[in-house]
């Protein structure tokens with residue numbers, strides 16, 4: 116059967132040119148692959164920037180780069196990692212590819228809108244990167260664009276702001292598309308509690324995209340207008356209030372953290388049952404906790420502002436609410452552990468990444484609670500402790516989940532297998548390197564090393580040097596991942612439709628899938644993860660009628 | 664196109680929803696989109712509320728500088744225009760395509776008049792030296808700077824929505840011609856009407872906030 120690599124729909128009908136067939140394709144699978152390509156290119160650029168920073172930090176004092184260059188580097192690194200890579204990340208790449216397959220749909224509800232989202236994303240990327248080479252250099256505000264500095268600095272924040280706005284629009288449209296698709300295009304019989312958990316993660320994410328992103332959108336527009344016209348709302352010299360900017364920024368950006376994490380959690384919930392060969396423990400509580408994390412996540416933004424001059428009552432409330440988010444997250448983690456318990460665990464590469472991510476994320480989450488408590492936060496605010504905390508959650512947690520998911524669905528997307536040994540070695544390198552990279556930073560931060568500084572006191576040297584070596588290991592491991600994937604494409608053996616013995620619908624169709632996924636839409640009267648004696652229970656015939 | 668079916672194990676059939684031509688999906692999608700618009704304007708209302716609370720007296724006196732008659736006329740105009748647009752959709756569904764097109768045309772006309780009045784108001788303010796960042800305004804009390812800052816941002820953003828509305832309605836007219844909108848296929852028109860309703864609703868809130876608190 117010809118796969119979607121051989122034929123496609125484009126927005127203008129058919130094209131001869133292969134390139135146009137890709138960039139104008141409205142097939143969700145091709146769009147997903149376009150995202151994957153661009154996302155990881157940007158990821159590696161941002162890792163490059165990070166390595167440069169780590170190199171500068173290897174010795175105290177100034178060696179390689181100027182202080183101002185360092186400011187621009189961490190801004191570039193932060194903006195790229197957050198706005199260009201991880202926020203769109205899992206949803207736009209894996210979500211786009213897998214969501215319709217999991218639902219038993221032939222595409223998203225709005226395939227053209229999906230293409231538009233991609234083009235807006237590319238536009239945002241181009242505008243953001245253009246400021247590298249035009250004007251007074253890349254922004255130096257950090258990825259948070261705090262006013263009034265972002266109003267006053269001479270660096271090129273305007274284009275970064277515009278880019279972030281356009282990226283927001285793209286993200287909203289993706290979210291909208293997912294919400295409608297999940298509501299409308301589930302295969303007959305699949306009610307909400309028969310959806311795979313990755314879909315639940317994407318669903319919660321989509322609502323955050325839709326409801327939170329407009330807040331940051333208009334806030335960035337206000338900063339743009341502040342810089343160009345001087346409207347006054349965030350400018351203290353005109354009576355405006357920069358603290359309000361922080362409020363509005365974090366009303367988006369805290370939920371945005373969950374927007375990065377929830378699809379990752381979804382990946383964990385897919386990979387665990389498959390590699391323990393049993394149904395997931397607490398399906399409903401995992402599904403509902405995704406939704407409640409998204410909901411509570413809206414109410415906790417104030418924990419970023421404990422030191423910014425908000426009232427004591429507000430601080431207490433935000434601190435309390437922050438602790439509440441830990442409950443549904445904890446529920447999830449215990450469900451996963453319960454799934455592992457007594458499961459016949461298969462330590463394949465996707466599973467390794469997932470287990471690694473659970474470990475790292477737990478460290479990140481617990482240190483997050485430390486920061487959510489008022490007393491410690493006053494001490495730890497804006498130190499490397501915070502930097503270590505969010506790298507544990509985002510890099511050690513979410514990026515690990517993302518890479519795990521890439522391994523898991525690699526055979527579905529490409530039709531080929533990667534080399535298992537290389538995969539495991541790469542994981543080992545990154546896991547060891549990662550912990551060496553960030554664990555010392557908890558200590559350095561605790562001892563008072565502030566973040567966003569290009570220099571530090573000589574007493575901190577040892578931590579930064581350990582960290583630097585760790586960063587190198589991480590980078591090597593990531594390159595090995597890339598190489599493994601590349602080799603798999605070239606000489607991997609054929610995967611077949613279901614190499615992992617998965618149960619969800621995407622494993623019932625050929626790899627790579629044909630253009631419109633399902634020749635016949637199945638009727639779904641089964642739960643997503645049903646195993647019997649370690650084998651998938653449900654079997655469908657070639658007409659997608661259930662035979663077992 | 665024939666309705667596709669999925670069959671369960673007993674052989675019972677269930678209709679399959681497809682991404683092509685899904686009326687309910689299109690409607691749902693647009694409502695979700697309006698929700699995002701609501702969140703966006705919501706932020707501006709929030710900012711307005713906070714600064715109003717801090718500078719109540721200055722906001723009232725600045726508001727009195729605006730021309731309530733022009734603003735009021737615009738409010739009435741928008742009210743009428745949602746009515747014409749709503750009736751246009753109704754007529755379309757009843758198959759009265761010509762009448763429907765005329766009503767959409769009328770709505771576009773009213774929207775343009777709205778923009779004209781808005782532009783003349785802005786013009787007067789600007790000619791008096793009142794605009795964001797102007798020397799005159801920046802020399803005034805901070806309450807006044809903030810009021811006019813928000814005034815220009817909010818009416819500006821609303822005006823942008825009116826312009827988009829005009830574009831959408833013109834597109835509706837084109838689609839009526841080409842048969843993209845027919846009495847039995849009105850989803851684009853319905854969503855445009857919904858959008859226009861939203862634009863008018865926002866103005867209904869903006870008018871008292873900006874024009875009436877000083878009256």
Ligand code: HEM
Nearest residue numbers: 162165168189193196201257258509510566567568586589
């Ligand atoms: C190889 C992996 C990585 C390394 C070596 C690394 C290193 C660093 C370093 C050295 C800083 C600057 C700390 C400071 O001076 O305050 C930083 C900041 C940051 N990193 Fe990473 N990072 C990595 C991956 C990531 C990933 C995957 C993300 C998110 C998806 C991320 C997000 C951020 C953010 C948001 C900042 C803060 C930027 C700012 O202060 O504005 N990093 N990172």
Ligand SMILES: [Cu+2]
Nearest residue numbers: 369416418419
């Ligand atoms: Cu937060």
